[in-house]
Amino acid sequence: MAEMAMRAAINSALVQEMTRDDRVILIGTDIAGGQMGSGGQEDAAGGVLGITKGLLPRFGAARVIDTPIAEMGYMGVAVGAAATGLRPVAELMFMDFIGCCGDMLLNQAAKIRYMFGGKSTCPLVMRTMIGAGANAAAQHSQSLYHWMTAVPGLKVVVPSNAYDAKGLLATAIRDDDPVIFCEHKALYDLPSAKVEVPEDDYTIPFGEANYVTEGSDVTVVALGLMTHIAAGVAAAMAGKGISVEVIDPRTTSPLDEESILESVESTGRLVVVDESAARCGFGHDVVALVADKAFHSLKAPVKLVTPPHCPTPFSPPLEQAWIPSGERVARAILETLGLDRAAIDAALAAA
Amino acid sequence: MALKKEELLEAYRRMRTIREFEENIHRENTTGEIPGFLHLYCGQEANAVAVCMQLDDTDYIASNHRGHGHCLAKGADVKGMMLELYGKEDGLCHGRGGSMHIADVSRGILGANGIVGAGAPLATGAALTAKTLGTGGVAVSFQGDGASNEGYVFEAINMAVMWQLPMIFYFENNGYGEFTGHDYVVGSKDIAGRAAAFGLPAVRVDGTDFFEVYEAFGEALKRARAGKGPSVIEAQAVRFYGHFEGDPQAYRSTEELESVREHKDCLKILRQKLIKGKKATTAELDTIDQEAVELINACREAAKAAAFPDPATLMNNTYVSY
Known part of the structure; x- marks a missing residue:
């Protein structure tokens, strides 16, 4: 088993789940890399921190979708797609931007199943970056998982290392409820979060400390x-x-x-x-x-x-x-x- | 357009000062002394200056993450700006805001902003204040092509039209929203044309040409001051550096990056026009260049030497009172 940084572990979980299930799509700002690279898809950035790098050439532009900077709009699209047969993993670059897409999570994703009498599901995952320590100041440093935890209908994950991140993200993608997946930006490359991660498929159940x-x-x-x-x-x-x-x-x-x-x-x-x-x-x-x-x-x-x-x-x-x-x-x-x-x-x- | 010689030299000086400020940060960022995220304005200076030199302290601007140029053009103290970027107590925001939240309300600057497009509704609010209180002021929001797709930007334009506010939405289309080209994310590929559908004058200008921006903004300003409502301007601008410092810009070719500096440098273009039009001599402009370098060097050294805030003051200003 090889050691993996949390950054690579998240990428690996996305590859695993996208390979396993064609209905899994990624959607978000710059996650493909926009204009791609001067070297084409292979060179595309894969998000501001490169977490989704390599997924565009592997899975194509129909499954790794760049959006405008329009959080309410694309989060709503992801919720709608989740309710109708896709399994979107939507990325909100920083959790601080939750104010820009809040309704789609609070009033739509979280409540669709309940309000429709249990006749619908919303298998959405929203991946988002949290945490202070990067001198990113007041609008790019918050850890607002407690807001989401207070909303019935949403599940909330806060991984602390590479092994947990991969296993929990796999669970999140397979879960039929909407899941908010909060990644602390300091953990992506933190040595103590870099641990052994199985290459094979595994999941970690929610609600297990x-x-x-x-x-x-x-x-x-x-x-x-x-x-x-x-x-x-x-x-x-x-x-x-x-x-x-x-x-x-x-x-x-x-x-x-x-x-x-x-x-x-x-x-x-x-x-x-x-x-x-x-x-x-x-x-x-x-x-x-x-x-x-x-x-x-x-x-x-x-x-x-x-x-x-x-x-x-x-x-x-x-x-x-x-x-x-x-x-x-x-x-x-x-x-x-x-x-x-x-x-x-x-x-x-x-x- | 009858700009006096001293006004033209002042425009050049402001643009040159912004350029030097930003190039200095670009160099100094490698030393690790400047904390946090930095988004540089190099290449877009003509826009901030041609707009802000027509405004006064009763007029408001709201800026974005790429805000240093707007603030400097609107009259923010250069040294106070530099100290803020270094996180120092005597910075404009006492080290609480930094690059992305730099503000100077006394000069009518509602701040840079970390939330894409947030400046549009905020400035519209300033325009509402101006109209309600009859201050005679106007408000301008600076935002990019990326922000042009945000819902609340559309909402703000509609309300400004509804209430005929003294408001100008200034879109600096530098071709890229973060890493992504405007030709991909703007469905109609036409920011001004789309905005016009809200029922207000919307024009497109060459954002590398100081004079073209000055004129178009002057027209919009005249309408706003006369109570004839809001306008939209889309300026085609260029961004010399990446979305943020450290962005390797793999999505842009080396040829493109070299070409914009060679052919679309608004500062170079203004300099050539001033000399060609016999509005300034090379020597006069060289002197301004030298003075800008000296000013920025002095500000940088002051910033490095200045004291950090005292952690005991961490909670200050969370509330007016609590």
């Missing part, structure tokens, strides 16, 4: 890029005799409530690390779940680590202060273990 590390003292729930930050902290803590269990739910809808609850029941402590939002975010959903269903297992107050309630700033030192840091995660873990501020400062200074 991954145990990034197993542990007995504190449960940390994290998604996407945040799992890597949490895993780094867990490794450092292990050296100090603190056993941290990092759980990556992988899908926010459906959510693997059972794994989260089971872990909290065993550790008695919970830290949630979430890039989505300081208010009404995915993290708050997990905290509410635990408060509702595992309150009496808790030995300490729950800690939530999110960005502050302000837009993502452009300037690097501000952006670094905005993104949940390893230090904040470590601090939260130590707080759940009952350390006071001075003891935490001393522990972090020693580290």
